Amino acid sequence: MKNIGNLKEFACTPDRFQGGHRLCPGCAHGMIVREVVNATEDDLVISTATGCLEVCTAIYPYTSWDVSWLHIGFENAAAGISGAEAMYKALSRKNRSYNEDKKVKFVAFGGDGGTYDIGFQSLSGATERGHDFLYVCLDNEGYMNTGGQRSSSTPIGAHTTTSPRGRVSYGEKNRKKDLTMIMAAHGCPYVATAVPGSKHWKDLAQKAAKALSTVGPTFINALSPCTTEWKFKPQDTVEIADLAVETCMFPLYEIEDGHKLTITYKPKQKLPVEEYLSRQGRFSHLFKPENSWVIEEIQKEVDRYWEYLQRKEEAGV
Amino acid sequence: MAEKYQLKSKEVWDGNMAASHALRQAQVDVVAAYPITPSTPIVQNYAQFLADGYIDGEFVMVESEHSAMSACVGAAAAGGRVATATSSQGYALMVEVLYQASGMRLPIVMTVVNRALASPLNIHGDHGDLYLGRDAGWIHLIANNPQEAYDITLCAFKIAEDQRVRLPVTTNQDGFLVSHTAQVVEPLQDEDAYKFIGEYKSLNPMLDTKNPQTYGAQTEEEWHFEFKATQHKALMESTSVIDEVFAAYEKLTGRRYSRVETYKLEDAEIALVLMGSAYETAMVAVDKAREEGIKVGLLMPRTFRPFPYNEVAEKLKNIKAIAALDRSAPMGAMGALFNEVSGALLANGQSAIMTNYIYGLGGRDTTAEHILEVIKETDKNKEAKKRVTDLQGFINLRGPKLSFN
Numbered sequence: 114m115k116n117i118g119n120l121k122e123f124a125c126t127p128d129r130f131q132g133g134h135r136l137c138p139g140c141a142h143g144m145i146v147r148e149v150v151n152a153t154e155d156d157l158v159i160s161t162a163t164g165c166l167e168v169c170t171a172i173y174p175y176t177s178w179d180v181s182w183l184h185i186g187f188e189n190a191a192a193g194i195s196g197a198e199a200m201y202k203a204l205s206r207k208n209r210s211y212n213e214d215k216k217v218k219f220v221a222f223g224g225d226g227g228t229y230d231i232g233f234q235s236l237s238g239a240t241e242r243g244h245d246f247l248y249v250c251l252d253n254e255g256y257m258n259t260g261g262q263r264s265s266s267t268p269i270g271a272h273t274t275t276s277p278r279g280r281v282s283y284g285e286k287n288r289k290k291d292l293t294m295i296m297a298a299h300g301c302p303y304v305a306t307a308v309p310g311s312k313h314w315k316d317l318a319q320k321a322a323k324a325l326s327t328v329g330p331t332f333i334n335a336l337s338p339c340t341t342e343w344k345f346k347p348q349d350t351v352e353i354a355d356l357a358v359e360t361c362m363f364p365l366y367e368i369e370d371g372h373k374l375t376i377t378y379k380p381k382q383k384l385p386v387e388e389y390l391s392r393q394g395r396f397s398h399l400f401k402p403e404n405s406w407v408i409e410e411i412q413k414e415v416d417r418y419w420e421y422l423q424r425k426e427e428a429g430v
Numbered sequence: 431m432a433e434k435y436q437l438k439s440k441e442v443w444d445g446n447m448a449a450s451h452a453l454r455q456a457q458v459d460v461v462a463a464y465p466i467t468p469s470t471p472i473v474q475n476y477a478q479f480l481a482d483g484y485i486d487g488e489f490v491m492v493e494s495e496h497s498a499m500s501a502c503v504g505a506a507a508a509g510g511r512v513a514t515a516t517s518s519q520g521y522a523l524m525v526e527v528l529y530q531a532s533g534m535r536l537p538i539v540m541t542v543v544n545r546a547l548a549s550p551l552n553i554h555g556d557h558g559d560l561y562l563g564r565d566a567g568w569i570h571l572i573a574n575n576p577q578e579a580y581d582i583t584l585c586a587f588k589i590a591e592d593q594r595v596r597l598p599v600t601t602n603q604d605g606f607l608v609s610h611t612a613q614v615v616e617p618l619q620d621e622d623a624y625k626f627i628g629e630y631k632s633l634n635p636m637l638d639t640k641n642p643q644t645y646g647a648q649t650e651e652e653w654h655f656e657f658k659a660t661q662h663k664a665l666m667e668s669t670s671v672i673d674e675v676f677a678a679y680e681k682l683t684g685r686r687y688s689r690v691e692t693y694k695l696e697d698a699e700i701a702l703v704l705m706g707s708a709y710e711t712a713m714v715a716v717d718k719a720r721e722e723g724i725k726v727g728l729l730m731p732r733t734f735r736p737f738p739y740n741e742v743a744e745k746l747k748n749i750k751a752i753a754a755l756d757r758s759a760p761m762g763a764m765g766a767l768f769n770e771v772s773g774a775l776l777a778n779g780q781s782a783i784m785t786n787y788i789y790g791l792g793g794r795d796t797t798a799e800h801i802l803e804v805i806k807e808t809d810k811n812k813e814a815k816k817r818v819t820d821l822q823g824f825i826n827l828r829g830p831k832l833s834f835n
Contacts, residue, residue, distance in 0.1 A: 156639035156640075157639070158508065158636050158637065158639065160504065167648070168648055171644050171646070171647040171648060172647065172648050172649075172650075173647040173648060173649045173653050174653075176644040176647065178642065178644055179642055180639070180642050181636035181637070181638075181639055181642045181643045181644075181645075182636075182642070182643070182644045182645065183503075183504060183507050183636060183645040183646055184645065184646030184647070184648075185500050185503050185504070185527060185530050185646055186500070186526055186527065186530060188496070189496060189497060189500035189527065192492060192496070192497035192498075192500035192501045192504070193500045193501065193503055193504035194504055195462075195490060195492075195497075195501050195504065196460060196462055196490065196500065196501030196502060196503060196504025196505035196506075196508065196512075197504040197505060197507065197508040197636060197637070198504075199460045199462065199488040199490045199501065199504075199505055200459055200460050200488070200504070200505040200506075200508035200509065200510045200512075200637065201508060201637055202488050203459040203460055203486070203487045203488040203510060204459060204509070204510055204637065206486060207459070207486055207487075209510075210637075211509065211632075211635060211637045211638040211639070211640075212637075212638065212639055212640055215639060215640075217637060217639055234493060234494060234497070235493070235494075235496070235497050235500065237493070238492055238493030238494070238497055239497075241493070242490065242491070242492075
């Protein structure tokens with residue numbers, strides 16, 4: 114497992130994910146991906162689901178990837194990487210490895226569309242089969258590559274182009290699917306949540322390093338604040354991510370062996386959800402008097418879930 | 431090392447078992463598969479070979495055909511020999527990824543045990559799945575019996591993996607009629623079969639991590655056309671490699687395969703064009719018709735893709751009337767073979783009276799008697815020197831006669 118030192122040291126790791134890509138200024142995807150791919154000394158083979166990351170990083174004749182990289186479709190990043198991992202195993206067993214001196218690790222990236230929704234079957238299958246890979250969900254809570262449509266990760270109350278606010282609508286009606294817990298329920302040896310940014314960068318890097326050094330299927334759900342569709346200023350990405358953590362809208366925790374939960378960061382003083390919601394245009398309509406009940410509901414749910422996580426951690430079962 | 435499988439010089443295998451042994455002998459590095467009738471026994475046989483120590487490679491039992499082909503793409507891009515099998519709905523679920531496999535020029539071999547497409551649900555043989563994948567950029571080879579299923583599958587690896595080709599290949603056999611019909615098959619011994627195919631030769635493997643590869647990039651209007659044209663060129667020009675591989679296989683086994691197969695066509699005045707197990711039924715019908723003085727022959731494209739236009743035209747140059755028999759619901763057009771053969775003739779300045787027959791959908795029986803009827807109708811067109819029969823007819827369809835003109 115790679116030792117994650119200080120930020121300066123970590124930032125000086127030779128880039129396996131190069132700049133010059135076409136992700137939006139202020140996009141969190143690039144920060145998350147850089148941290149993950151730099152969290153191991155081993156070589157990498159990566160698959161990526163169709164989505165923002167894919168369309169912005171491998172536009173022929175260019176590529177941002179200084180590691181082997183595969184994109185097949187929207188729904189099959191996990192199946193694709195499971196095939197590559199199977200080939201690695203087969204060739205190792207047959208003494209036909211391409212580089213005998215190097216270990217290879219397998220990572221799949223998908224947005225929440227490619228992970229929570231259309232790619233969920235493929236992810237569940239690859240996980241159940243026990244392939245040795247890390248799946249990282251870049252969770253920006255909607256189909257942002259195609260103009261901000263809802264996904265099953267979109268939180269209640271959020272405006273998206275397919276769950277719009279309107280004369281009689283407060284936006285998304287359904288609660289965000291709890292994918293991290295669903296992945297834990299697969300019995301994965303390691304699952305975690307994470308956010309990019311200056312405050313919690315080490316939390317993310319350490320989780321990635323831990324996942325990459327764990328044998329078997331591992332999963333990290335990384336919140337990826339989307340300047341374009343969440344409607345906040347590009348320079349505020351990190352602050353928004355931090356607020357998600359401080360309000361417990363997106364708590365940081367990890368689960369080992371499918372059950373042993375550890376909260377990796379506890380806010381000293383949990384902030385009210387308004388602090389997070391009010392900073393994003395996608396929730397602006399919730400601050401109209403007729404929608405104030407939605408904010409109350411969100412707060413109630415956040416409180417309940419935070420309580421649940423703490424009880425589960427204490428119980429240690 | 432995998433155990434050597436003791437094979438007799440003659441085995442009694444159905445098409446599924448024949449294909450299973452071909453995969454085993456090819457020492458495939460990764461098989462990722464999902465079972466579906468009637469190709470399920472291939473997946474089961476392979477699992478048993480693995481359980482008995484006859485296989486060194488990885489066997490990935492995925493949760494769908496979509497993931498089966500996706501895992502095949504990942505495995506092939508990683509850099510090794512890859513194969514799978516499917517049928518019908520499973521093939522339909524794979525279609526998206528079939529295009530991606532060929533677009534990335536990955537030499538995956540897939541046995542397709544041909545079966546009808548729902549709805550209505552039907553587990554029996556027709557060519558609906560084969561036709562669905564027609565434009566997917568794969569080489570499509572046809573096998574008419576278990577021996578051919580075995581032979582053609584071995585050849586498929588050698589064709590797909592040739593550095594001049596690097597394209598995925600399907601080997602097609604009719605559901606149940608071939609897949610579940612046991613016949614005598616003369617297999618090669620394991621070492622001879624493997625030697626024929628040869629070691630896997632890699633090209634841009636992802637697992638050569640010292641030389642990172644990007645697979646599945648995006649191209650828009652400035653590059654997509656060039657990629658697709660190059661891919662098409664490789665498919666069109668794979669003919670020379672296919673010929674080479676068939677010639678090498680003949681040298682090894684004495685069994686001769688051609689991109690265009692014919693039967694009694696040399697002196698024929700009329701011809702039937704068809705693919706699959708019905709080709710053998712049609713041989714019986716041809717013999718009967720010849721006893722009655724009808725000079726009829728048969729033609730089958732062994733390679734449905736790349737379609738052998740010029741060879742088909744050459745073989746049919748003296749033919750006055752042709753019936754193209756398609757085993758797939760044509761849905762608003764003539765059948766694919768009708769269209770391809772007509773185009774092949776016209777492109778070479780030839781003409782013949784063309785008719786189309788749809789037969790055998792969903793496993794409907796097509797007997798030599800049925801085909802003899804088609805021969806007689808085709809002969810009528812020849813005698814009349816114009817089409818006097820229906821343009822498109824349906825063989826052995828119950829209810830009122832259905833035809834189109």
